Each structure stands twice: as C-alpha cells, then as structure tokens.
Amino acid sequence: MTCAAAAVIVSRLADPAAHAQVPAAAVDLGPGQSQAALMREQPVPDAAPTPAWEEERGVEAYFRNWFRRVALAQSEQPGWVAALVAPPPFLVEQMRYDQYIEHLGNDASVQNFGVNKGLQLIPDTTEEIDINIPPYQQRQNKNPATGFGDWQFALFKQRLLSAGPNDGNYVLSGWITATAPIGASKFTNHVFFVNPNIGGGKGFGDFDIQATFGPSIPTSQSHLYGTSLVSNLVFQYRFEKVIWPEVEFNWTDWLNGTQHGGSNQVLMTVGAVLGKFTIHDRFGVALGVGYQFPLTPAFRTEPALLPVYQRNWIVSLRTPF
Structure with a gap:
C-alpha cells in the first residue's frame, strides 16, 4: 500500500462524517427498518453526472462510500444485537x-x-x-x-x-x-x-x-x-x-x-x-x-x-x- 493510499484510509476512518456522504435516511438502522432498494437508488451527490455509487471504483471511492455500503448490508439482514457469548450469525460493524x-x-x-x-x-x-x-x-x-x-x-x-x-x-x-x-x-x-x-x-x-x-x-x-x-x-x-x-x-x-x-x-x-x-x-x-x-x-x-x-x-x- 502506498503512502497516499494509507493517508486516504486514515483520513476516512479518523473523520468518517466528513467523507461518508450518507443521506440521513440511510444511517438510521433501528430495528424494523428495510431500505435496501432506497440505498441502491441513491446517486453520488456530485454536481456533475456520475455513475451510481456502487459502480464507483478506486481506493478513494471505496472508503468514501464505506458507510453507504455498511448501511445497505445491514438493511438486508435482521436488526438484532450480538449476543453476550454466542457469535452473531449476522454482519456486525x-x-x-x-x-x-x-x-x-x-x-x-x-x-x-x-x-x-x-x-x-x-x-x-x-x-x-x-x-x-x-x-x-x-x-x-x-x-x-x-x-x-x-x-x-x-x-x-x-x-x-x-x-x-x-x-x-x-x-x-x-x-x-x-x-x-x-x-x-x-x-x-x-x-x-x-x-x-x-x-x-x-x-x-x-x-x-x-x-x-x-x-x-x-x-x-x-x-x-x-x-x-x-x-x-x-x-x-x-x-x-x-x-x-x-x-x-x-x-x-x-x-x-x-x-x-x-x-x-x-x-x-x-x-x-x-x-x-x-x-x-x-x-x-x-x-x-x-x-x-x-x-x-x-x-x-x-x-x-x-x-x-x-x-x-x-x-x-x-x-x-
């Protein structure tokens, strides 16, 4: 991994709010919510026409869309919490x-x-x-x-x-x-x-x-x-x-x-x-x-x-x- 790529990773994880660009409707993952279709339809909020966020490529795009991807993953599974001892069978972040x-x-x-x-x-x-x-x-x-x-x-x-x-x-x-x-x-x-x-x-x-x-x-x-x-x-x-x-x-x-x-x-x-x-x-x-x-x-x-x-x-x- 190059120094530039490492800097991108650190900046995204250190200040996710500045880079995630997640619509408010996509980040509320309370139990009972299902919004997979909505997440897939959301375009990248740029002024110029761009492809859907899921089709973006590259290291910077990967980390810019990290929380969108997590929100989509969690909307397509139950909204339970991980148990105290048993490993959770669903995805957890x-x-x-x-x-x-x-x-x-x-x-x-x-x-x-x-x-x-x-x-x-x-x-x-x-x-x-x-x-x-x-x-x-x-x-x-x-x-x-x-x-x-x-x-x-x-x-x-x-x-x-x-x-x-x-x-x-x-x-x-x-x-x-x-x-x-x-x-x-x-x-x-x-x-x-x-x-x-x-x-x-x-x-x-x-x-x-x-x-x-x-x-x-x-x-x-x-x-x-x-x-x-x-x-x-x-x-x-x-x-x-x-x-x-x-x-x-x-x-x-x-x-x-x-x-x-x-x-x-x-x-x-x-x-x-x-x-x-x-x-x-x-x-x-x-x-x-x-x-x-x-x-x-x-x-x-x-x-x-x-x-x-x-x-x-x-x-x-x-x-x-």
Whole structure:
C-alpha cells in the first residue's frame, strides 16, 4: 500500500462524517427498518453526472462510500444485537470490549480482559472481517499468574442468505476463525486451532432465535486436545426498542483427546444488552451484562478441570458505527 493510499484510509476512518456522504435516511438502522432498494437508488451527490455509487471504483471511492455500503448490508439482514457469548450469525460493524470474571471450581478466579474481541468491520455488503486483540488474563487465589492468552487473530464471515426485518427477518452465514498459541506459559494451549462455523437465526416480531455450530480443530497434538464440537442456542427479545434480554445455552462436546475426550459441557447464560444509544450520526454505544453457569457435568479436576468454571460474570461494551 502506498503512502497516499494509507493517508486516504486514515483520513476516512479518523473523520468518517466528513467523507461518508450518507443521506440521513440511510444511517438510521433501528430495528424494523428495510431500505435496501432506497440505498441502491441513491446517486453520488456530485454536481456533475456520475455513475451510481456502487459502480464507483478506486481506493478513494471505496472508503468514501464505506458507510453507504455498511448501511445497505445491514438493511438486508435482521436488526438484532450480538449476543453476550454466542457469535452473531449476522454482519456486525463495531468496536467491542468484553471482560469475564470467572470463578473456577478449584477456588481459583480468573479475570479475562478483552476475551478476543476488537474491531469488527463490514468491508463488503455480504462479508465481515474482525481484527481482534489478544486477551490478557489474571489468575488469583490458586496458582497465581498473569499474561496474555492465545490470540484469535483472524475471523472471516460470509453471509449466505438474509432478509431484513420487514422482508422475512432471517439470516444464514458461515465463518472461520484461527487462534494462535501466543499466550503466556500458564494460559496457552501450545497449538493453533481452526474453527469453521455456520450459524443462522429467525425473527418473529420482537423475538428471535439464533443458533451456531462448528468444530474446534487443533492443528497438532490432537491426541491431547482432541476435536470438539461447539454449539450455541440463543433466545433474544427486544423490549422498548433498546433493551435486549436473552438466554443462551453454550454446549461443547469433546469427540476425542486425553484431556476431555468423551465429555461434554453445557453452560447457561442469562443477561441483557442495552442499546444502541446514538451518540452522533451512526456512532453509538451499547452495554451488555450477563451471568454464566454450568448445567453439566459434575465438577472434576482429573484428567483436566471441568466444567471450565463454576460461574462467570460478563461485561460487554460495544460502540457500533
């Protein structure tokens, strides 16, 4: 990338309001809105005749029309908010910071700062790319330790099917993540993991159901860690437009491996997300809080600790844009 192109990128992201040129009708993405046709009909607001904004080419045009493209992508899918734990099957553009306060069955407690969240972007009308920061963890009470955990450095999502709130209110997507073993010795698995996933959801008025499923596959030492199947089921409701109470079931089934092979774990998460509260134009803030606890199995320490914790307090701060 040339210095000129880099300067264009920085200027667009630093001052999006000055370059986005998004009509007021296209940036209000409240639940229930569907304006895909309107977005496609909007010409670029220049004095001279120009092609439709979707047909423009070049780096500068790409970033000038960034928020138009995001608005179009979001108008063609449900207007839900991302759940507290389960990955969203729809496209999301926001900054996200999560924190877990975990209490383990062996009397240790772990604080997880970041939880592999970060910048979530919609570079195209059917795609999402996440740029995450590695989590920082602090263990207390038993075997104290601090340091970074393994880093989920890559996420690419492709939306396959979708319809806006007034056109069917459903979504189906596939995505893949990769996790690198960069963590401190007390927090790393020492191997890379690859996680292909598929997820979808259907809305019924203010109520929606979301589900995701995918394997977690180690690239080496599979005899130790094994392959696990990770599933999530979310029941979510919208109350007074900005209150989203939810119940989640987070299930992991280890198919093999000496640590957990043949075991399964089911966690239940209850909580709510408040927002989005608009700050300026497209920019807003949302806050989620939740409590997670195991339903099964019974506590054990050998051959490895299971369930992974006895209770977990969750805080999630998002800044959608």
